[in-house]
Amino acid sequence: MSAEIETLRLTAEQAFALVESGEVTPEELHSTYLGVISERDPELNAFLRTVKEPNGTSIPIALKDLISTCGLETTAGSRILEGYVPVADSTVAARCRAAGLSVLGKTNMDEFAMGSSGENSAYGPTRNPWHLDRVPGGSSSGSAAAVAGGLAPWALGSDTGGSIKQPASFCGLVGLRPTYGTVSRSGIVAFASSLDQVGPITKTVRDCALLYRIIAGRDPADSTTVELPVPVELPEAEDLRGLRIGVPRELNEAEGVETGVATAVAEAIELARELGADLEACSLPLSVRYGLPCYYLIAPSEASSNLARYDGVRYGPRADGAGDLDEMYAETRRRGFGDEPKRRIMLGTYALSAGYYDAFYGQAQKVRTVIRREHDELFRRFDLLVSPTSPTVAFPLGARTADPLAMYVADLLTIPSNMAGLPGLSIPCGLSEGLPVGLQLIGPQFGENALFRAGHALERALEFDFVPERLR
């Protein structure tokens, strides 16, 4: 029976239905996906490790490898955590297990979530199921590739500057970066604490809402979490009547937005109008101009401190034969970290240094307040904002690895709302050059239900086929 399941097309909601109707057991489903992984992952490299034994009472899930899993190695894509086995589940992993989900495995990622292509993994790049010579986006590269390639019904990723939304966009999937503070970071290997949020990568908006419902809510182990003010609603409506949607010029007309991307997004916006939404141009000048530079001060600053614990003293590989303590630290970290973490540790250390703090980190925090205020202003007039998720479709492997700045610009459109702590949903809205284009919907704080509603209605109307053309 399990051999008949077409995992490429199966949504999580459909998989639940199969299990509930008894057509397939949770064990069969788990094994089915393991079979697909063994067949297809050699070319994708989406999984760092899989779990052979089914371990849930419903459907499987893939977890980004920075989500701590008790007894299951968790490396965050880094050599410095090679062999590290958590003694406890992260809160999100525990919530997945409590919901009966079976952990299928841990997915590849840019090292410590630092990257926009998946190429910064210490364990080799992940490839895009739509086109094997293209990147799947990052840093949740493996989670996106796994879902798009039919290797998992759904997955969890994490998003600091765009690491869920952008790979979802590149792989033709739905990705939610939740409101900051709604999903626990306890047990999530930290990159930039004030920005990191775990969220779903799924095939449909309803799947996305289902998974968000499982993971969201206050956690006593994470002081920055809050209880959701309203329960998560599964979207049903297929129109957008009454929704006021703002179209920020600076995001939609940003330099570097590919023509094919702009066209697909413009068509989706037109479709939204036809579905009954009120659309109006608006402006986010400061957020877009200063979002990226401020992000690249705040995120590396926090990272430089968060990554200090990887010192070879208590866990992870330690450089042997070092002369003294300082040499041991230096050598352990020299060998353990890849170029991108090293680059950001240096940037952040510099930005926090005495004499530079006020000009860099301090100033960036002030600008962040300005960005938040600018968004708040717009949400007095609008229920949602819309833009492309990424200026481009998936780019070729290796195209940007030599130029860190070109890589950083991939997050230009996702960073401003992230800096404001706001939720963002990416849904596929068409193809350009045969590759998926992502539409970014940005909501106000705790505005996930509005995002799901709009995303679901657009998804129905767009009729995008999330199965990669080469695999149909």
Added chain:
Amino acid sequence: MTGSESGWEPVIGLEIHVQLKTRTKMFCRCETGFGEPENTRTCPVCLAHPGALPVANRAAVDWTVKLGLALGCEIAERAQFHRKNYFYFDLPKGYQISQYDEPLCRAGRFDVPCADGDLEVGIVRAHLEEDAAKTVHVGGAGGRIVGAGRSLVDFNRGGTPLVEIVTKPDLRSADDARRFLQILRQTIVELGISDAEMEKGTLRCDANISVRKVGEAGFRTRWELKNMNSFSFIGRGIDAAVREQIALHEAGEEVVQQTYDYDADRDALTPHRTKEEAEDYRYFPEPDLVPVAPEAALVARLRAELPEPPGVRIRRLEGELDFATAFDLVTTGRDRLYEAVAAAGAEARAAANVIMNQLARAGVDPGVVVPSELAKLVEARDRIPRAAFDEAIAHTGDEGFSADPYLEQEQVSDTASLEPVIEAVLDANPDQVAAYKGGKEGLLGFFVGQVMKETGGTANPKLVGDLLRRRLQA
């Protein structure tokens, strides 16, 4: 040499660390405690596993507020935790969670009673942070890092709540510093927030010391003195630093800013081991924690709970006793018993003497003594045999203790039975007798002791003294 004699004035400020005795650690739920096997009180948070997040201990915050109130501080409406970044193996996260420019308590004033009025000590701040782990250096001399083969870390202590108190440079002598610390310690103990024992390291003190000419404005270059683990070492350490700085100034040499350890064995300062490069802790607000905002109602409740301060009690008692005795009673936590015993009818000075001497020597916890029973003993102290008195004192802490059986015992106060014993003692110690007669009258106590010993402690010591004096004058 004292400062004023030579025209020099010491300028001293203190940095005190107090380990709070909360049930659990500052940012995780591991229990705090001493003496458990190494690394058994640890968890992913205090071992800094990936993704482990701190959650602030509410009791520790409340207690810090309480201490701040006792120090006369303003309590912040919004305080912030900061990360203090540096690498060391006793610091698992690579940063210490501490407080920086938004501490819980600031701008206080703490009065230290002195014989000639109050010494006002400004409190710059009192903030909450986490303690580092304990390191043991194996294979080197005397447990020092230099020459050690390897270092072991015990993370049980790591993450214990620690309050750091910083004073203004308002202290002018080692005595000031010691007295300030004694009053501070007693205040902390009475708040019930720490054992504040220097020997155990639950109270630690660093001192910033400089000297200047009396009348001079401004401050000269200072030294920081670390690792003084008793009140007397603090006094001696400060004196040593003051002495050396005055000598340098008078020799026209420069005092270079430096950190020293006080080596009690040699009564000397040794340069503290520091890294060559200047420390830059790269403080920034801890993003894993939300700001602490003690509510006004909570602050008011904690303020109402404050016990009567030690300084006030010293002032109250010094009238009926004297300053030094009042200070000692209060700073050893014996004044409440003293007041109760005095109220039960015992003569004030006698009660104070018994409590500060015999009771303290017997190691009896003053908190469990029944004052009325002790008052009876104090009243009868010259009437009953010394041995009976001492034995009674030793049992005053026992549950259900009654003084009555001891009060029934009588001293041997009859001259006839004592005189033969006195003769025997004098005969047995001819050299001492000669010495006494030669002017060493201090030997009287020796003879009294011998007689008391021979009589099994039953003799009336006052009478024995009188008899001896008379006999030796003859």
